[in-house]
Every structure is written in C-alpha cells, then in structure tokens.
Amino acid sequence: MSNNKTTYEAAYAKLRTAYITRLEGNITDLTKWIRDVSATPLSKEELLNMQSLAHGLSGSGTTFGFPNVTDAGRNADIFLEKMIRAIRGDDDFIKGDEHPEMLPLLQSIHDACREAVTNYKEQAALEIIPATHEEKLNFEAKKNLFVLIVDDDINLRNMISMKLEQRGFIAAGAGSDQEMIVSMEKRLPDLIILDLNLPDNSGHEVLRRLKSEPAHAAIPILMLTAAAKEADVVSALHSGASSYIVKPVDINRLSERVEKISANMRRTVLVADNDQLILALLQSKFKGRGFNVVLTNNGLSTFEHAQRVKPDLIILDIAMPGMDGISVLKMIRNDKKTKDIPVIIASAKTTPADIAAGMAAGAQDYVPKPFNADDLVHRSIALLKKEKANDT
C-alpha cells in the first residue's frame, strides 16, 4: 500500500501540473470577459460558457488542492445560473453593467486562479531535482516488482515471501489455483513462482492456461518441482516456464534466481507526448509493471533522450512542439545508436494515410488516441517479447 502511495503521489503531482496549465488558460478567458463585461451585452451562449468554466472550477479546485478556486467558482456558478434562467431566448442579451455582482464575481475567480498558479510555481521552485535520478528510478522499479508465490505449502509460501520482501520485492502467496486467480484479478504479478504439483489443478495445466491468455502470457514463471523428473522439467519449459528450481527449495538460490529474472524485466520505456495527463497516466501504468520510465513532452528532446538513455521501447506522439513525431522517428532510425529501438506511435492522427506514414517511417505499431492505457502497456510488453525472440 505504501508503495502504491508513492506511485500515486508522483502521478498526482503530474496531474496537478497539468491542472495549473488549464488554470492559466482559464485566466486568459477570464481576463477577456472582465474587460468586456461592462462594455458589451452578453448572449446566452457567452453566459453558458462562463457558467461552464465556473462550474468546472467549483467541482475541481479543492480536489487539486486549491479551495479558493472552488469557492469563487461556486459563487459565480450559482449567480450565472440565475442569469441564464432570466434570459428569454437565444437572441436576448444581458447587460453586464446592469448587474453589479457580475464583475466582482468574475474578478474573484480570476484572482483565485492567479493565486493558485503563483503559489504552485513558488512551491515548485523550492523542489530540488535529485542528481541521481536514474538510480532512484531503478530502485523504485525494483520496489514495484510484484511476485506471486503459488504453492499449497503455507510455510514454504511464507518463507519465500519473507525472503523476497527483504530483497525489496513485493510478495504475496496463493495456496490454490482459485486463490491465484483471485490475487491476479487484484494485481497482475510481474513474476510467478508456481508449484508443479498443486492439489486442485496440476501446475502444468495452470501454466498452459497462463501462457494461452494474452494478458498473462508475458509474465515469467519460475517452476518448483518436487523432484528433478526430467520429463516434468522438459514439459514445463516447453509450456513456457522461464526456469525451474528443485524442491526442497534452497531459499537463497531461489531469491538469486528471482533477482536474475527480474533484472531482465527492469526495462526502460521513453514516453514522448505533449499532454501531461497522458505522461502521468502512462508513467503510473508502466511503473506498475516494473519499467523504468523516462518522460518528455518535446519532439526535439525525444531524440536526445533516445540517444542518451537508450530505452528498450519508445512510445511516440506525432503532434509535439519542437519537432513532429514522424521526423523524430526518422532521426531515430538514421542514428546508429538508436536505429533498433522499437517504437509505438500513439496519436490522434488516425487516417489510413497517417498510419501508413508512421509505419513507413519505421514504427513497429500504431495506436490510435484515445487509447486504453492498460492495452497500450500490454501491447508494449508483447512487442518487447517479440523483439527479444527475434534477437536470439
């Protein structure tokens, strides 16, 4: 739970930054209205626009930590609703100077937004970016890895859990196939330790089922077998198990093996998108699956990051400031250091011509926006698995 909280707080900070950008946009609208409200008559449409803004702020300000924005928005929302009820038709107008409450109400939302933006920027200036950012990312990624231990022996489960938690993993146990299914609905594990001889369903069957479901097929599985029966081991590896350990379990060897498998999983994804909300969401989703995540919101710096970080995968938006995604992709493909990095384009440009242009520039996949973040992460994992298979 404390780990989820860390992920949550990082993502919340990003969402809050995006909210500040929205408030800055609102300040621009409010400044214009404040200037015009006494001079020009207001149509129903303009009043509805004002009310929509006031209502939105009243419902969101406190959620993002700005209660004054909510209060000012709520007062204006109530007043504007009365004005809209009083207006007689689409052609009717209201004169702002005949309603002396109007100007101060708009002014108070403006001031509350301005105050929120100023406070936020002062706070942000105080935060120091750690020098060892990449190191920190590695540590966080390891902390995030979730290992599920499926064995009917509760003592063994507990012993393995304790050992892995000491080494910085999150571990949970399941005593049966059924318990495993329930646990996986709550949170998908990054690694499964599976006993081959489960009471209610043989381990082989569980293994085959896991490997046949697209959402689970990419999860590495470490098998435990009661004895080194050659046929058992061959069959398990054939069904897709990553590795096996013979019982009675040597707990230190087991934890070394888990470290080794998970080291391969600590891969880096570079996400390039000019939308802060998408960056925050994908960061949280990828981190949840054990990835290191590097973010950028600018086309030009995407290529620089790709060269420097050498990520295992790039998620690339097309419409970005600095340089568009297609040009970035062409640069990536033309550079010796970056040419083999798989790229998934995630874009709101979705005509067949756009998609053809993206694939021609060298993308491995093209995901239309709006996308489901979980699907995108699954596709990424599947793509990385495919790339790895092609390498060897």
Place this chain on the structure above:
Amino acid sequence: MTDTAHLSQILYVDDEPDLRMLAQLALESMGGMKVSLCDSGAAALQALATLKPQIILLDVMMPEMDGPALLQEIKKTPGLYNGPIIFLTGKANADEIVHLKSLGAFGVIPKPFNPMTLHNDVKAMWVAFHEQQ
C-alpha cells in the same frame, strides 16, 4: 457475500478530463480498482453494451445528456445495468440529495472529491448497497 468482498470494476462518467484522470488514478492506485472512463452520457451508454461495471460514478452536470438523463436512459433499458449509480455533484445539499435519490440514484458523493479518500467513499457505498439488498 462474495460480491461485497470484491469491488473491482468501476465506470466513471465525467466531461472534465482532469477529474477523469485523477479519479482513475486515485481509485486504481489507492483502491486497487479497475476504472473505465467515459466523457459523456452517450459514450457511457455505448460502453455499457460491453462493460459490466459493479458501480457507476456519474457527474450530474454534463453537456448534451446530463447525469440524471443518463440515469433515466439506463433504468429504461432492461438488463443494461442493475447496480448502484452514485452521483458526484457540487450541489450536495439535502434537497438535491433527496431529488437525486428520487430519480433512482443510490447515493451522492460531494464534489470536489478528495482523491485520497475517494476509494473509501466508493467502497462504503458498495457495502451499503449490499446491506440494503
């Protein structure tokens, strides 16, 4: 009984993109739930054809089809969705709560919501819904 123990599927309908993202983040990372998002009543009706959420969280004031209109559409269509519908509203006064409940809402969560405790509010509604059944 098994149902009350395991709340995992939520549908959140709101026209405000910031709040959609934050609600999803809060419920998924703090509450361990899976949240599907819709930005309008029409999108929610379409989504319900395939999604089977356990709880629907619904913003009251949305353009085109507002929350109450969407609730009526859902109630009108047999078999579409029979679980609890919870409204989120900035006007959570006693009259408004009575009014929304008379339309068939199970409960009301005031807006602006607190992202740190939203998952607890939703879970409390879920438990209350099953106690009433």
